[in-house]
Amino acid sequence: MKRLLxxxxxxxxxxxxxxxxxxxxxxxxxxxTLAGIPVGFILFGLTLLGVALFHNHTFYVAIAGVVTIxxxxxxxxxxxxxxxxxxxxxxxxxxxxxxxxxFGLLMGFALLSRHFEKSHVPVILPRYLPDDWKGxxxxxxxxxxxxxxxxxxxxxxxxxxxxxxxxxxxxxxxxLAGIVAxxxxxxxxxxxxxxxxxxxxxxxxxxxTVVDAYVASVVALIFVAVVAAKQQxxxxxxxxxxxxxxxxxxxxxxIVVLILVAAMGTNIFINTRMPENAxxxxxxxxxxxxxxxxxxxxxxxxxxxxxxxxxxxxxxLSLVTCASMMPVEALPxxxxxxxxxxxxxxxxxxxxxxxxxxxxxxxxxxxxxxxAVGFGGSMIWFGSSAGVALSNMYPExxxxxxxxxxxxxxxVAYVLGFFFMLxxxxxxPDAPLKTVPAAVIMVPxxxxxAPTSAGAPPAPVGAPGYQ
Numbered sequence: 001m002k003r004l005l006x007x008x009x010x011x012x013x014x015x016x017x018x019x020x021x022x023x024x025x026x027x028x029x030x031x032x033t034l035a036g037i038p039v040g041f042i043l044f045g046l047t048l049l050g051v052a053l054f055h056n057h058t059f060y061v062a063i064a065g066v067v068t069i070x071x072x073x074x075x076x077x078x079x080x081x082x083x084x085x086x087x088x089x090x091x092x093x094x095x096x097x098x099x100x101x102x103f104g105l106l107m108g109f110a111l112l113s114r115h116f117e118k119s120h121v122p123v124i125l126p127r128y129l130p131d132d133w134k135g136x137x138x139x140x141x142x143x144x145x146x147x148x149x150x151x152x153x154x155x156x157x158x159x160x161x162x163x164x165x166x167x168x169x170x171x172x173x174x175x176l177a178g179i180v181a182x183x184x185x186x187x188x189x190x191x192x193x194x195x196x197x198x199x200x201x202x203x204x205x206x207x208x209t210v211v212d213a214y215v216a217s218v219v220a221l222i223f224v225a226v227v228a229a230k231q232q233x234x235x236x237x238x239x240x241x242x243x244x245x246x247x248x249x250x251x252x253x254x255i256v257v258l259i260l261v262a263a264m265g266t267n268i269f270i271n272t273r274m275p276e277n278a279x280x281x282x283x284x285x286x287x288x289x290x291x292x293x294x295x296x297x298x299x300x301x302x303x304x305x306x307x308x309x310x311x312x313x314x315x316x317l318s319l320v321t322c323a324s325m326m327p328v329e330a331l332p333x334x335x336x337x338x339x340x341x342x343x344x345x346x347x348x349x350x351x352x353x354x355x356x357x358x359x360x361x362x363x364x365x366x367x368x369x370x371x372a373v374g375f376g377g378s379m380i381w382f383g384s385s386a387g388v389a390l391s392n393m394y395p396e397x398x399x400x401x402x403x404x405x406x407x408x409x410x411x412v413a414y415v416l417g418f419f420f421m422l423x424x425x426x427x428x429p430d431a432p433l434k435t436v437p438a439a440v441i442m443v444p445x446x447x448x449x450a451p452t453s454a455g456a457p458p459a460p461v462g463a464p465g466y467q
Contacts (some may be wrong), residue, residue: 062318104285110309113154119252135238136229147186156183156386170236177407178228181378188374189214212367220417227409262291323356334363343376347383
């Protein structure tokens with residue numbers, strides 16, 4: 001019943017907002033406004049607000065959102081690819097490679113994460129931790145490193161499991177916030193460490209550009225790790241000498257390495273040797289699954305996690321699809337100030353669609369954006385998938401008040417890291433990945449058309465931002 005009510009509510013909102021869009025020709029692919037804000041952004045904002053408020057029904061909120069926005073665009077505005085259903089189908093035709101690559105990577109990386117967990121590496125790591133507060137500090141560094149090549153959700157869960165064991169199940173909320181921050185910081189500079197950076201990578205952003213985010217992430221991590229480790233040591237000191245006789249499962253480590261090499265190697269090969277074909281087929285996602293199929297005889301994959309992973313993947317792809325239909329020409333111009341602001345917005349709204357919007361708009365310094373949307377979501381427990389996943393393990397973390405009060409160091413670290421990076425590297429915006437008249441969110445940089453004559457993104461038109 002609750003699911004039906006949520007979907008009905010979004011349909012009702014679409015019906016209420018639609019008349020405001022009738023002032024113009026129904027099939028002109030231009031955002032109509034309500035109180036000066038494009039109606040598409042209002043619907044998208046309501047979808048993200050629903051995700052934030054209805055934590056137990058996020059899947060259905062996302063589905064309702066993409067259906068509502070699609071119907072609104074089909075009936076009232078059309079798409080850059082054309083009006084009505086034909087325009088919608090053509091729009092999806094431009095997006096399918098990006099969506100398919102994300103689908104293959106997210107589903108495949110879920111299996112990769114389980115292999116790493118079962119390799120026993122997370123269990124033996126605590127053997128090398130110091131006995132005092134520095135043990136908690138080093139553990140957060142470990143989470144950071146793990147997240148650089150694992151999904152940040154998996155790194156956060158591994159950190160949560162280690163903390164449960166090392167601190168006798170008494171984990172401070174500030175330290176839980178530190179685990180989430182460490183996992184998001186580690187993923188921010190790696191194209192395989194976070195869904196947002198993976199999206200950038202698929203879009204044609206160089207992995208070396210994304211690595212710049214580590215300049216800010218390392219500063220933020222050190223600040224958070226020191227404060228959180230001392231909070232935890234005062235609350236419940238570390239317990240040593242657990243699982244001393246456990247051995248690493250090397251074949252599982254081999255599977256992890258093979259999958260990562262297949263994904264990264266395929267992306268490099270396609271974008272350097274066959275760039276004209278990069279947006280015709282989901283080569284990266286397919287390579288991950290070829291590696292998985294080849295390694296079936298080595299170790300059994302945990303296929304039983306696929307149904308739940310599929311649900312989470314559809315949720316994320318629904319939000320990305322919503323973002324692909326937004327009129328980005330109405331957004332504020334890309335700048336370091338807007339990138340800083342996106343970090344705070346990502347603490348409340350999911351960072352996946354925010355990243356999709358930024359990629360569609362273009363003109364950002366992608367290292368800054370990777371840090372902002374990656375680490376920024378750590379400031380509130382539901383601001384990132386890692387925080388939501390860890391709160392399932394520690395239900396006491398599901399308090400915004402406690403998270404902000406006891407995990408205050410995350411917000412301070414975000415600002416410190418951002419301005420340190422700005423001072424050291426400066427703001428160097430990249431040309432748009434695709435010019436505004438195109439309908440595609442993301443294409444490889446090697447096949448993107450030339451930027452405007454000034455080398456900068458097209459100027460924004462009209463309306464204020466989407467918040």
